[in-house]
Structure formats: structure tokens, C-alpha cells
Amino acid sequence: MSISDPIANALTNIRNAIHAKKETLDVPASKFVGKMLEIFKADGYIEDFRLMKNNTQGTFKIYLRYINKSSAIIGLRRISRPGLRKYVDNTKVPHVLNGLGTAVISTSKGVLTDREARKLSVGGELICYIW
Numbered sequence: 001m002s003i004s005d006p007i008a009n010a011l012t013n014i015r016n017a018i019h020a021k022k023e024t025l026d027v028p029a030s031k032f033v034g035k036m037l038e039i040f041k042a043d044g045y046i047e048d049f050r051l052m053k054n055n056t057q058g059t060f061k062i063y064l065r066y067i068n069k070s071s072a073i074i075g076l077r078r079i080s081r082p083g084l085r086k087y088v089d090n091t092k093v094p095h096v097l098n099g100l101g102t103a104v105i106s107t108s109k110g111v112l113t114d115r116e117a118r119k120l121s122v123g124g125e126l127i128c129y130i131w
Contacts, residue, residue, distance in 0.1 A: 006030045008078050010060075017064060018071045029058040032050050035111040036104055036127070037062065041060030043102050043113070045130055075101075077125045090123040120128060
């Protein structure tokens with residue numbers, strides 16, 4: 001089955017798994033979702049993820065992180081979508097919850113966090129916020 005927006009699908013699956021208090025979940029694999037999950041892991045929002053080669057595309061098995069039975073991810077929001085793209089200039093990269101959260105930005109230098117984009121002074125497409 002073809003998914004029209006794999007990023008929104010992955011974010012919704014993560015959000016639903018957190019509400020259901022699941023430890024792991026599977027999402028269809030794509031290179032962009034893999035880069036996004038690397039950012040989530042580096043910032044401590046998920047424990048780990050692995051690529052499972054069960055078909056031609058594969059799936060990511062995501063291990064969610066819980067602290068004292070509470071999820072490390074409090075909120076997850078998709079910003080840019082296929083019907084309405086949101087771009088930010090290098091001087092207007094947003095701070096999510098005054099720096100407590102992370103913005104994922106697709107730039108010419110790759111998929112970066114808001115802190116990395118500010119450091120490299122690049123702008124791009126604002127993908128999602130996580131806090």
C-alpha cells in the first residue's frame with residue numbers, strides 16, 4: 001500500500017503508541033523518516049530504532065522512552081505538509097518552548113535540528129516540532 005505522506009504517518013503512529021502506552025511500534029521505512037528518528041534518538045525522545053527488512057521497503061521498529069511511566073515525548077506536531085509547505089529563513093529558525101523542545105528542519109545541508117540550523121546559519125522546510 002502506498003502512503004501519500006510517510007512523515008505524517010510516522011508521527012501519527014508514534015503519537016498513537018504513546019497514548020496507548022506501547023513500548024515498541026513499527027512504521028514503514030523511508031530515508032527521511034530514518035533521519036528524523038536519528039534526531040529523536042540523539043535528543044533522548046526515543047530509546048532506539050532498528051530497520052527490519054521484512055519486505056522490499058522494510059519497517060522501522062521504534063523503542064519508545066518512558067521516564068517514571070511517563071513518555072519522554074510530551075507533544076509531537078507536524079508543521080509543513082504536502083498541501084501547505086512552511087519554510088523558514090536562517091534568521092527566523094524557531095525556538096520550540098524556549099529551547100526545551102526541538103524543531104526538525106530539512107535544509108540544503110541535510111535534516112537538522114533547530115540548534116544545528118542556527119549554528120550553521122541555514123534555513124529550510126520546517127518539518128515538525130517535538131517536545
